[in-house]
Amino acid sequence: MSKTPPVKRRLGRGLVPFRGERASQLLPQGSLAGPVPWVIAIMVALTVIATAAGLALSNLADGAQAELSGGATIQVVEAEPGERARQAQAVEEVLAGFPEVATIRRVPQSELEGLLEPWLGAGVDGETVPVPALIDVRLREEATPDKLRRMRAALLQVAPDARIDAQATWLGPVFSAIASLQYLALALVVLLATTSLAAVFLAARSALGSNRETIEVVHLLGGTDTQIARVFQRTVATDAALGGMVGLVLGTAAVLFLGQRFAALDSGMVAGGGLGWQDWLAVAFVPLITVLLAMVTARLTVVAALRKML
Amino acid sequence: MSEGDEEVVTFDNVGLRYGQGKEVLSDISFTLWPGSFYFLTGASGAGKTSLLKLLYLAQRPSRGVIRMFGTDVITLPRARLPSYRRRLGVVFQDFRLVPHMSAHDNIALPLRVSGVSEADLAKPVADMLEWVGLAHRAEARPATLSGGEQQRVAIARAVIGRPDVLVADEPTGNVDPEMAVKLLRLFEALNRLGTTVVVATHDLHLLQKVPQSMIMRLDKGRLSDPTGMLRNPPRRKATEARPG
Ligand SMILES: Nc1ncnc2c1ncn2[C@@H]1O[C@H](COP(=O)(O)OP(=O)(O)OP(=O)(O)O)[C@@H](O)[C@H]1O
Ligand SMILES: [Mg+2]
Numbered sequence: 001m002s003k004t005p006p007v008k009r010r011l012g013r014g015l016v017p018f019r020g021e022r023a024s025q026l027l028p029q030g031s032l033a034g035p036v037p038w039v040i041a042i043m044v045a046l047t048v049i050a051t052a053a054g055l056a057l058s059n060l061a062d063g064a065q066a067e068l069s070g071g072a073t074i075q076v077v078e079a080e081p082g083e084r085a086r087q088a089q090a091v092e093e094v095l096a097g098f099p100e101v102a103t104i105r106r107v108p109q110s111e112l113e114g115l116l117e118p119w120l121g122a123g124v125d126g127e128t129v130p131v132p133a134l135i136d137v138r139l140r141e142e143a144t145p146d147k148l149r150r151m152r153a154a155l156l157q158v159a160p161d162a163r164i165d166a167q168a169t170w171l172g173p174v175f176s177a178i179a180s181l182q183y184l185a186l187a188l189v190v191l192l193a194t195t196s197l198a199a200v201f202l203a204a205r206s207a208l209g210s211n212r213e214t215i216e217v218v219h220l221l222g223g224t225d226t227q228i229a230r231v232f233q234r235t236v237a238t239d240a241a242l243g244g245m246v247g248l249v250l251g252t253a254a255v256l257f258l259g260q261r262f263a264a265l266d267s268g269m270v271a272g273g274g275l276g277w278q279d280w281l282a283v284a285f286v287p288l289i290t291v292l293l294a295m296v297t298a299r300l301t302v303v304a305a306l307r308k309m310l
Numbered sequence: 311m312s313e314g315d316e317e318v319v320t321f322d323n324v325g326l327r328y329g330q331g332k333e334v335l336s337d338i339s340f341t342l343w344p345g346s347f348y349f350l351t352g353a354s355g356a357g358k359t360s361l362l363k364l365l366y367l368a369q370r371p372s373r374g375v376i377r378m379f380g381t382d383v384i385t386l387p388r389a390r391l392p393s394y395r396r397r398l399g400v401v402f403q404d405f406r407l408v409p410h411m412s413a414h415d416n417i418a419l420p421l422r423v424s425g426v427s428e429a430d431l432a433k434p435v436a437d438m439l440e441w442v443g444l445a446h447r448a449e450a451r452p453a454t455l456s457g458g459e460q461q462r463v464a465i466a467r468a469v470i471g472r473p474d475v476l477v478a479d480e481p482t483g484n485v486d487p488e489m490a491v492k493l494l495r496l497f498e499a500l501n502r503l504g505t506t507v508v509v510a511t512h513d514l515h516l517l518q519k520v521p522q523s524m525i526m527r528l529d530k531g532r533l534s535d536p537t538g539m540l541r542n543p544p545r546r547k548a549t550e551a552r553p554g
Contacts, residue, residue, distance in 0.1 A: 217406045220368055222396035223423045224389075310370055310391070 036203040037243035040290060043196035044247025045254065047189055047286050052255040054185030055279040061178045064171070070102075071167040072137045072148065078161040079130040087159035088133040094154055100139050100147060107134040193293070200294040204236055204301040215302075219309055229302045233295045240294035244287025252283070316380060317341045318475055318506045319365065324374030326360055334360050335531045338374070342475070342508065347501050349517050350510040352528030358510040359403055359479055361528065365508065366400045366477050367391055379474070396424055399473030399505075401481045405464040407452040413463045414439065414448040420471045438466045441496065443489075457484040465493055475506045482513060494519055 074091055078084040088106060095104050112131055120129060139147070148164055155162045208215070215228055259274070275283075319342040326335040335357045342348065352358050363369040364376060367383060376383050378394055386394075399420075407416050417438055421431040439445045442462035452460050461484045468476060476497065482490035490513070498520060501507045509516075517525060527534045 213406065214408050214410075217408055218419070218423060220366065220395060220400060220406075221420045221423050222392045222394075222398075224392045227423065307388070310368060310388070 036199065037239045037246070039199045039203075040196060040240050040243025040294070041246035041250065043192055043199065044244050044287050044290055045251035047192045047196070047290075048248060048251025048283050049254050049258075050185050050188040050192065051283050051286055052251070052275060052279070054182050054189065055282060056259075056275055057178050057182045057185065059274065059276070059279070061175060061182070065175065069142045069166075070139045072139065072151075072164055073167055074135040074137060074155065074162055074164045076133040076135075076159060076162050078132070081130075084130075084133050084161075087161055088135065090158035091135055091155055091162050094158055095135070095137060095151070098151065098154075100141060101137055102140045103136075103138040105136045105138075107136060193290075196290060197293055197297055200236065200240065200297045201301060203239070204232065204298040207232065207235070208302060208305050215306070216309065219306065225303055225306045228306060229299045232298045232302045236298035237291055237295045240291040241287075244290050247290075248284070248287045251286075255283070316344070317377075318344050318379065320375075320377040321364070322375040322377075324364065324371045324376060326357075326364060326369065327372045333372070333531060335364075335371075338533050340526060340533060342506050344474075344506055345501065345504050346506055347498070347520055347523040348506075348508045348526055349520070349523050350508060350526045350528065351512070351514070351517070354512070356528040357531045358528055360531075361533075362400075362477050362479050362508070362510055365475075366398050367395050396420070396471070397474040399468035399471060399476040401461075401464050401468045401476075401478035403479035403483075403510075405452075405460050407460055407463055407467075409452055412449045412451060413444055413455065413459075416452065416463050417466045417470055420467060424471065434470060438470050442466045442493075458486070458489060461485055462489075462493070465496070469496065469500055469505075472500070472503065473505060476500060476508065478507070478509045480511055481509060482511065482516060487515075490516065491519060 074095075076084050076087045076091065078087060092104055092106060095101050109131075112134060116129075116131065145166075148166055152162075152164045155164060218228055255275075321338050321340050324335065324338040325333050327333045338361065350358050350361065360369070364371055367378075370384065379397065381394075383391070383394060408419065411419070414435055418431050418435045421434070436445070436448075439448050442465060444459060444462055444466075447455060447459060450459075452463065455463065461481065465478070465481055468478065478497070481497075482493055485493065494516065497507050497509065511517075517523065
């Protein structure tokens with residue numbers, strides 16, 4: 001025994017944690033490898049898509065709301081073309097006198113026909129099918145019911161067939177539909193996060209089961225709960241980080257692809273649905289939070305199991 | 311053991327039952343003195359392993375008091391037990407080597423757990439491998455070692471940290487008589503350096519090989535101490551050293 005240097009002195013040095021290579025040696029390499037990183041990758045990808053969709057919808061709603069809240073549409077519903085043109089002209093003149101009005105635009109006949117073509121076929125003109133005259137008005141501020149009422153009163157004096165509507169009013173159902181979609185996206189994010197957590201929990205449990213012998217030995221050799229939990233945390237964190245990166249790449253690719261498709265629609269509505277840098281930042285947080293949650297779950301699982309040992 | 315001849319371990323009226331079963335250990339009282347060498351004998355199923363489990367803090371007794379290094383370890387908070395376990399060296403009856411680690415890493419494990427640096431542990435581990443005659447098998451996994459070789463790795467792991475107490479459960483069960491004696495000499499060497507040694511064994515021949523040893527006999531879960539030697543050891547080395 002004289003050959004053994006006095007390492008005993010060093011044993012008294014308190015409870016030093018495993019670090020670096022030593023920690024990775026405690027568990028067999030890849031004890032958590034296998035499906036777990038992939039399950040996490042899929043979860044993260046889906047969460048990224050749901051988050052991006054939710055944020056895009058929210059941007060879309062905000063943009064449309066801002067644009068529409070200051071807008072009003074005036075229709076002159078009169079079958080006789082001459083009278084319709086006269087009333088529309090009068091409406092434009094009266095509106096020009098209102099200080100709140102920023103812009104007035106008479107929707108040209110050709111544009112109206114273009115809008116109606118899909119429903120009524122080509123070659124429709126104001127003679128065969130009476131089409132109301134449309135005037136878009138943009139106010140400097142929000143189109144409150146009070147303002148609209150005053151405008152309506154003024155308009156009716158010169159154009160008895162004019163009807164005025166705030167654009168926000170008839171788009172109300174659209175907004176509530178968008179809001180429901182946003183809630184759906186939020187619910188999906190929550191569900192996916194819960195499922196990811198469950199996957200990590202099961203993975204930590206099975207790793208615990210297959211390494212129970214090792215854990216017991218290290219425990220009996222004087223390993224602390226923290227030391228053992230840290231090793232698990234590291235392994236799980238590595239898996240989660242790996243899966244998170246893959247998931248982020250997949251999810252982002254899908255979001256960019258979808259974004260391109262929607263941009264190609266060239267619709268005024270969807271144009272407002274892009275993602276700003278804050279939104280991308282939020283999306284980038286998805287794998288980060290996943291790794292954190294995975295580590296906490298692994299730690300709690302292992303510590304709970306260790307507490308059952310003396 | 312800066313406490314001089316203060317007792318290392320004291321069991322007072324300890325009983326143990328697993329679950330709701332009947333007691334496998336009853337009224338166990340004894341004291342382990344520093345630097346002493348004990349054999350624990352008894353028929354199979356007498357409770358040797360159960361008693362050692364209490365000793366190496368893997369099991370709580372159902373009743374009684376266990377004091378270790380002057381502290382009541384039954385009421386000690388769980389978080390403080392690791393530092394007590396680190397003062398013990400244990401050879402498990404079933405070895406409990408970590409299967410994915412080499413012989414070298416298994417032996418190094420207690421030092422790593424205690425935070426000894428890689429540089430500081432290289433030499434003691436190599437020396438220990440040499441001592442148990444496994445230097446050429448340093449990188450072998452336990453599964454590729456023979457029963458006797460695994461046992462020697464288990465012993466090396468138990469003694470590498472120069473524990474205050476060495477607890478060995480049938481440490482010579484799988485080796486030839488020659489190796490058994492050699493391992494016993496290792497325990498004796500450790501004992502001379504101040505480690506209290508407790509060896510559980512069936513092998514009565516072994517008992518005669520260590521003349522200064524004391525014998526604890528378990529019979530159906532009861533410790534027989536007809537001479538009262540365990541409570542008041544007559545041949546205690548510390549007694550001899552003490553003036554008066
Ligand atoms: N985990 C356990 N749960 C229930 N009963 C147990 C448990 N471990 C041991 N026993 C019982 O306790 C008694 C003592 O067992 P123990 O292992 O201590 O005997 P032993 O003296 O070490 O025997 P051997 O010489 O065969 O190793 C036996 O009757 C055994 O069946
Ligand atoms: Mg036994």
